[in-house]
Amino acid sequence: MIRINENFLKLQASYLFANIAKRVDAFQAQHADKSIIRLGIGDVTRALPQACIAAMHKAVDEMATDSTFRGYGPEQGYAFLREKVALHDFQNRGARIEADEIFISDGAKCDTGNMQELFATDIRVAIPDPVYPVYVDTNVMAGRTGGFQDDRYDGLVYLPCDENNNYVPQLPEERVDLIYLCFPNNPTGATIRKDQLKEWVEYARANKALILFDAAYEAFIQDDELPHSIYELEGAREVAIEFRSYSKTAGFTGTRCAYVVVPKECRAFTSDGREMAIHGLWNRRHSTKFNGVSYPVQRAAEAIYSDEGQAQVKALIDGYMKNAAYIRQSFQDLGFDCVGGENSPYVWINGRRDSWAFFDLLLSEAGVVCTPGAGFGKCGQHYIRISAFNSFENVEKAIARIQNVLS
Numbered sequence: 301m302i303r304i305n306e307n308f309l310k311l312q313a314s315y316l317f318a319n320i321a322k323r324v325d326a327f328q329a330q331h332a333d334k335s336i337i338r339l340g341i342g343d344v345t346r347a348l349p350q351a352c353i354a355a356m357h358k359a360v361d362e363m364a365t366d367s368t369f370r371g372y373g374p375e376q377g378y379a380f381l382r383e384k385v386a387l388h389d390f391q392n393r394g395a396r397i398e399a400d401e402i403f404i405s406d407g408a409k410c411d412t413g414n415m416q417e418l419f420a421t422d423i424r425v426a427i428p429d430p431v432y433p434v435y436v437d438t439n440v441m442a443g444r445t446g447g448f449q450d451d452r453y454d455g456l457v458y459l460p461c462d463e464n465n466n467y468v469p470q471l472p473e474e475r476v477d478l479i480y481l482c483f484p485n486n487p488t489g490a491t492i493r494k495d496q497l498k499e500w501v502e503y504a505r506a507n508k509a510l511i512l513f514d515a516a517y518e519a520f521i522q523d524d525e526l527p528h529s530i531y532e533l534e535g536a537r538e539v540a541i542e543f544r545s546y547s548k549t550a551g552f553t554g555t556r557c558a559y560v561v562v563p564k565e566c567r568a569f570t571s572d573g574r575e576m577a578i579h580g581l582w583n584r585r586h587s588t589k590f591n592g593v594s595y596p597v598q599r600a601a602e603a604i605y606s607d608e609g610q611a612q613v614k615a616l617i618d619g620y621m622k623n624a625a626y627i628r629q630s631f632q633d634l635g636f637d638c639v640g641g642e643n644s645p646y647v648w649i650n651g652r653r654d655s656w657a658f659f660d661l662l663l664s665e666a667g668v669v670c671t672p673g674a675g676f677g678k679c680g681q682h683y684i685r686i687s688a689f690n691s692f693e694n695v696e697k698a699i700a701r702i703q704n705v706l707s
């Protein structure tokens with residue numbers, strides 16, 4: 301008898317964005333004349349940088365000639381890209397990371413979701429609340445949790461992030477083995493200072509724990525004091541894996557390219573206490589299950605690091621950050637407490653009411669789609685997330701409609 305992995309039955313039926321899409325479709329079906337402005341799902345809206353497009357075209361042409369054609373590439377990514385990543389994203393910022401510690405992939409979603417495969421099923425996992433749902437759901441699938449009750453899975457250690465701690469989780473009272481951190485954060489847009497991140501690195505070192513640091517929004521950081529990488533902190537190489545993505549940075553959500561950094565000193569332990577390098581384990585897993593990112597896409601990603609590419613990416617990000625600042629200011633002017641939008645493309649708004657009710661109000665009265673905070677965890681129940689991923693024109697229009705409804 302073919303039996304299923306019953307951990308899947310513990311998952312909550314409706315994935316957040318599917319539920320949103322269902323409500324938006326239902327509204328649009330009833331109000332065909334109303335234009336809807338989407339500030340919900342975290343997807344970029346602006347075209348790829350020209351430098352990336354030119355590099356991709358050139359790579360496609362290489363594929364059309366036998367002498368320059370490429371078949372299977374290295375699963376870990378082409379050296380031309382891994383070397384640029386190590387130099388520009390880390391070494392130039394004072395973080396000691398080598399090209400062979402970079403694993404190119406098709407997404408930080410996949411990487412953050414897959415990494416847990418390397419670890420035992422009976423470890424203690426700490427997850428911020430609110431959180432990017434992928435960290436939770438992949439641990440549920442793997443059997444690291446019990447059932448779902450009172451908006452939470454049994455067996456996970458939740459780290460609440462709210463006004464009381466400025467949306468930066470505090471060290472847990474109980475001992476944990478695997479810690480997910482994401483800064484700048486999705487959904488809250490909050491950031492972490494170096495001294496705060498240092499506490500986590502020290503915790504991981506003292507407790508033989510591991511930090512999975514998701515820096516998918518690193519490129520949105522405007523404040524020079526904030527860390528872009530966890531490897532800017534001393535001692536992090538042994539206890540942290542970092543995830544990056546070109547999705548939000550350079551508009552690659554539909555093109556697909558990201559990477560994970562696994563330093564060679566990064567370690568985990570066998571049940572009898574022997575230290576193992578995670579680098580070798582991840583290399584084995586990655587090369588067994590993944591075929592590498594396509595050559596033209598890696599060339600497009602490489603072009604981000606050219607002078608032209610850097611300038612174009614900055615222009616993209618500056619555009620989204622202008623939106624973010626406008627959204628944050630407008631909600632503050634309406635009397636709401638907000639976080640985010642200063643070093644991230646998300647504004648997290650305390651709506652002081654049920655988040656799905658606020659979502660429905662903005663959809664039905666303003667025709668604006670946001671994301672209800674409850675979809676990111678129990679601590680998000682009274683919040684909504686507004687994304688800056690749209691044109692300034694649409695953001696202005698959305699804010700004007702919201703002001704009409706709420707003031």
Ligand SMILES: *Cc1c(COP(=O)(O)O)cnc(C)c1O
Nearest residue numbers: 407408409432486516545547558
């Ligand atoms: C968007 C996002 C990612 C990654 O996206 P990919 O498109 O899979 O690279 C990772 N983490 C967070 C928190 C995100 O919001």
